[in-house]
Amino acid sequence: MDLSLSTWMMVAFVIGMILSMWKIYKFLPTRTLVDDDTGEDTHDLLIDILYQILQELEEVPSVNELHTKMTEHKDFDEKKLWRFxxxxxxxxxxxxxxxxEHLHxxxxxxxxxxSSKKL
Known part of the structure; x- marks a missing residue:
């Protein structure tokens, strides 16, 4: 059985395509990283911290003051939220x-x- 040059080229192309797909698959992230701070659980944690801090404060803080207070909070995980x-x-x-929508x-x-604390 004698195979033509185009058949050998097609076999090489298919093998190269399979190897390339496998290589791409191995480098794609398949699990969440330890310091991933983009999930809904992290969002909920930060909102909880935000509400706790605002509940403790009598005056309305600026964004920078609020950021400082949030990073100093006991529930703030510096290893996971190092990008905050x-x-x-x-x-x-x-x-x-x-x-x-009622908050701006x-x-x-x-x-x-x-106001909800007084009720």
Whole structure:
């Protein structure tokens, strides 16, 4: 059985394609990393910390003051949330505002917490 040159080229192409797909598959992330801070559980943890801090404070803090307080909180995991900065806090707040349409600022959240505490 004599195979033509085009048949050998097709076999080499298919083998190369299979090896390339396997190589790509091995390098794609298949599990979450230990310091992955993009999940919903991390978002919920940060919102809980945010609400605890705003409940403790009498005055409405600025974004930088709030960031400092959040990073000093006892539940804040510095190893997992090492990327958390004021910009991430702004993104967290914007996402929270989208989920809660009656909130538009830190002051609104602060007032909402303190008004529900009095009831």
């Amino acid at each position: 900065n004021p910009n991430k806090l702004n993104q967290l707040l914007n996402k929270h505002y989208l989920k809660n 600022s830190i002051k609104d959240i602060h007032q909402d917490i303190h």
